[in-house]
Amino acid sequence: MSIARNTVLLLKSEKSEDAQDKYQDILESNKFEVMVVKTLTFQYKNIEILRDKLTNPDDFCGIILSSPRCVNACSQALRKERIHELWKLKSNFTVGEATYNEVLIKIGIECRGKESGNAKNLSQIIVQSKSSFDKPFLFPHGNLKTDTLKLELGRENLSLDEVLVYDTLPNPQIKEDLEKVTSGFSTIPEYLVFFSPSGFHSSIHYLRKVPIDLSSLKIIAIGPVTQLAIEENNLKVYAVAKAPTPEEVLKAIL
Structure with missing residues (x-):
């Protein structure tokens, strides 16, 4: 089991077609490796x-x-x-x-x-x-x-x-998507960024399959509502982004 240092996993909802991911852009420009997993879909x-x-x-x-x-x-x-x-x-x-x-x-x-x-x-x-x-x-x-x-x-x-x-709705492929970015749940990024309570709940069951105490990772919550959802599941929040912007997420990570 290993932790991928200086690597960020963005656990995000479905994004607009052809939208450039500004979160990924700003993190990569600050020398982080970035992975993105879609946690939710919408009907x-x-x-x-x-x-x-x-x-x-x-x-x-x-x-x-x-x-x-x-x-x-x-x-x-x-x-x-x-x-x-x-x-x-x-x-x-x-x-x-x-x-x-x-x-x-x-x-x-x-x-x-x-x-x-x-x-x-x-x-x-x-x-x-x-x-x-x-x-x-x-x-x-x-x-x-x-x-x-x-x-x-x-x-x-x-x-x-x-x-x-x-x-x-939860992304029906989330288990497979998480397996890919964690090499079959054998490695995990140093930073986990949760964008919403629903995104957290749709993914945490699978992330717990990684044989490591998740509290040893740096968990970032976007906003106080997401922070509360994480803490109610007995996980420590490393930092909270005050607003849902790439700049605030970077600031929380740094």
């Missing part, structure tokens, strides 16, 4: 319901997009058509730079909040302008969303029109 649903809401912007004060999958759902709903021009005049919000960039490319509207990093921080940004919001926000989301945004905004009498647009 889209209720796209016609979302389409109906997107064609009625007058019903909303804006849209909140919390992940690239939400952006993909909107893109599917629009069927490659341009989004209604009125959405560009709304108060639109997003969590994280990756989602912000996806919105610009695939939908073409400007959003605030890319620096927020999580739902609680985003709610605080939204609440700063609460007096100007007299209609609900359109909120496409996945099946594993928390109620943080709904509760925080609800305290300020701000409402969400929620649409479940995708289900998160």
Whole structure:
């Protein structure tokens, strides 16, 4: 059994087609060897319901997009058509730079909040302008969303029109993928980076097959929710990336 020093395993969700992995780029430019295993896949649903809401912007004060999958759902709903021009005049919000960039490319509207990093921080940004919001926000989301945004905004009498647009599922090939990067569970990278609680839960069972105490590795969590999921499984978190960005992940590793 061996530990591959100066090697990082990114345990990530499915990424957009043809998207360049900026996490891998920044780590490799800092002399780390990088491996990537897809932990999750996504199944889209209720796209016609979302389409109906997107064609009625007058019903909303804006849209909140919390992940690239939400952006993909909107893109599917629009069927490659341009989004209604009125959405560009709304108060639109997003969590994280990756989602912000996806919105610009695939939908073409400007959003605030890319620096927020999580739902609680985003709610605080939204609440700063609460007096100007007299209609609900359109909120496409996945099946594993928390109620943080709904509760925080609800305290300020701000409402969400929620649409479940995708289900998160474990990557059915994850065991085989992990076997490849660990040489049949005989070696393991020095750094393990978990991007979400669901990604952690989908992979930890297989990672425990490696004959080594995982707490002896440097486990990186992206955000406090992922940190909690790891610690609840009696594993020590080496560092927490404060935001889901390549720069924050590098900072946590260093």
